[in-house]
Amino acid sequence: MDTIQYLKAQKAKLEAEMQWMDKDFSFDTEEGRRYAEALLKLVLIHMQIEEKEKNRAAK
Structure with a gap:
């Protein structure tokens, strides 16, 4: 599973x-x-999701 997808799943669970x-x-x-x-x-x-998305966009 992609890291961003994993983090988004964790975020949804906490919400x-x-x-x-x-x-x-x-x-x-x-x-x-x-x-x-x-x-x-x-x-x-x-914050981790934003960081990873910025890194992905910079590539």
Whole structure:
């Protein structure tokens, strides 16, 4: 599987998980920490996708 496709699949999975999570959790709770962790992973994956697409376009 292509790296970009893999990252996009991971992104879609995280977005789906975050949809059922309550966005109003306090970060002091376990649910809030899981939401923040998922959001961080989502941002990092998005950055990796952008980087790889830029590298691919530069070639």
